[in-house]
Amino acid sequence: MLHPLLRALIAAELPVLEEHDVSMWGYAVLTGLDDTPVRTQAALAEAIGADKSRIIGTLDELQDAGLIERTPDPSDRRVRLLSITPKGRRVRRAVRKDIRGHEDRVLAPLPAADRQAFLRVLRHFYDTR
Amino acid sequence: MLHPLLRALIAAELPVLEEHDVSMWGYAVLTGLDDTPVRTQAALAEAIGADKSRIIGTLDELQDAGLIERTPDPSDRRVRLLSITPKGRRVRRAVRKDIRGHEDRVLAPLPAADRQAFLRVLRHFYDTR
DNA sequence: CGAAATCATACGCTTATGCATATGATCTAC
DNA sequence: GTAGATCATATGCATAAGCGTATGATTTCG
Numbered sequence: 001m002l003h004p005l006l007r008a009l010i011a012a013e014l015p016v017l018e019e020h021d022v023s024m025w026g027y028a029v030l031t032g033l034d035d036t037p038v039r040t041q042a043a044l045a046e047a048i049g050a051d052k053s054r055i056i057g058t059l060d061e062l063q064d065a066g067l068i069e070r071t072p073d074p075s076d077r078r079v080r081l082l083s084i085t086p087k088g089r090r091v092r093r094a095v096r097k098d099i100r101g102h103e104d105r106v107l108a109p110l111p112a113a114d115r116q117a118f119l120r121v122l123r124h125f126y127d128t129r
Numbered sequence: 130m131l132h133p134l135l136r137a138l139i140a141a142e143l144p145v146l147e148e149h150d151v152s153m154w155g156y157a158v159l160t161g162l163d164d165t166p167v168r169t170q171a172a173l174a175e176a177i178g179a180d181k182s183r184i185i186g187t188l189d190e191l192q193d194a195g196l197i198e199r200t201p202d203p204s205d206r207r208v209r210l211l212s213i214t215p216k217g218r219r220v221r222r223a224v225r226k227d228i229r230g231h232e233d234r235v236l237a238p239l240p241a242a243d244r245q246a247f248l249r250v251l252r253h254f255y256d257t258r
Numbered sequence: 259c260g261a262a263a264t265c266a267t268a269c270g271c272t273t274a275t276g277c278a279t280a281t282g283a284t285c286t287a288c
Numbered sequence: 289g290t291a292g293a294t295c296a297t298a299t300g301c302a303t304a305a306g307c308g309t310a311t312g313a314t315t316t317c318g
């Protein structure tokens with residue numbers, strides 16, 4: 001059950017991400033920063049389940065693309081705080097909109113009550129994660 | 130939005146699979162064969178989204194463990210038909226039961242109607258894949 | 259009949275990822 | 289003041305997986 005679901009979701013998501021020139025981890029970063037705007041790299045990596053070393057390359061790309069910024073933390077010179085740029089926020093929300101659009105099309109044949117319930121359960125997962 | 134859900138489900142599934150000494154691909158194979166009992170290796174690999182070469186090792190392991198069998202196809206000497214053994218079926222169903230059990234515990238705080246709807250929607254995703 | 263296709267199998271190459279280690283700079287606590 | 293911890297960064301190692309190629313045996317089709 002799970003495995004085909006995973007494959008279907010990835011298959012749905014990848015073309016959207018490609019269209020916006022964002023990687024999967026890139027999108028996860030943007031999402032994390034959009035939801036909680038300023039974070040240390042370590043905290044963000046933990047929050048999105050990424051390896052703190054491996055995520056560096058992704059951060060570099062996002063920074064080069066002007067989607068995020070790294071700012072030295074005045075209270076701790078080891079730390080660079082991450083934040084999303086307005087451009088990054090726009091990209092993230094556009095991607096989310098497109099992905100939601102696809103999900104909505106998949107869900108469309110189902111009764112509205114089921115759709116609402118599904119979203120409620122997802123929110124539950126998200127909140128308890 | 131779906132991403133945390135998937136991480137949670139994967140996190141739930143892996144320990145169960147380890148407990149039963151089955152890999153993820155192994156479980157996918159058992160599931161595929163349980164659902165459609167006799168298949169060529171190529172057909173099964175395609176059905177579960179596996180690479181037909183890479184799946185050979187998994188099939189070897191499952192065969193060694195007595196969970197599946199490979200039988201020459203009398204009508205085509207190139208082909209070996211796969212089938213699940215009664216032991217394989219028992220393992221698959223035990224794993225499924227445990228995974229479901231865990232999912233049920235995660236979903237327990239939610240109203241029953243939401244749970245049912247959630248499962249219905251997941252099934253819909255699965256069917257429209 | 260013979261060329262092309264197909265089966266299972268093996269393996270090369272590349273990429274991604276998890277985990278570990280290491281570095282230099284900085285911070286914290288004793 | 290100093291040892292230990294932590295930050296971001298880089299990289300090694302092992303594993304898994306996708307895709308491609310190749311092989312020998314067999315089948316299909318013109």
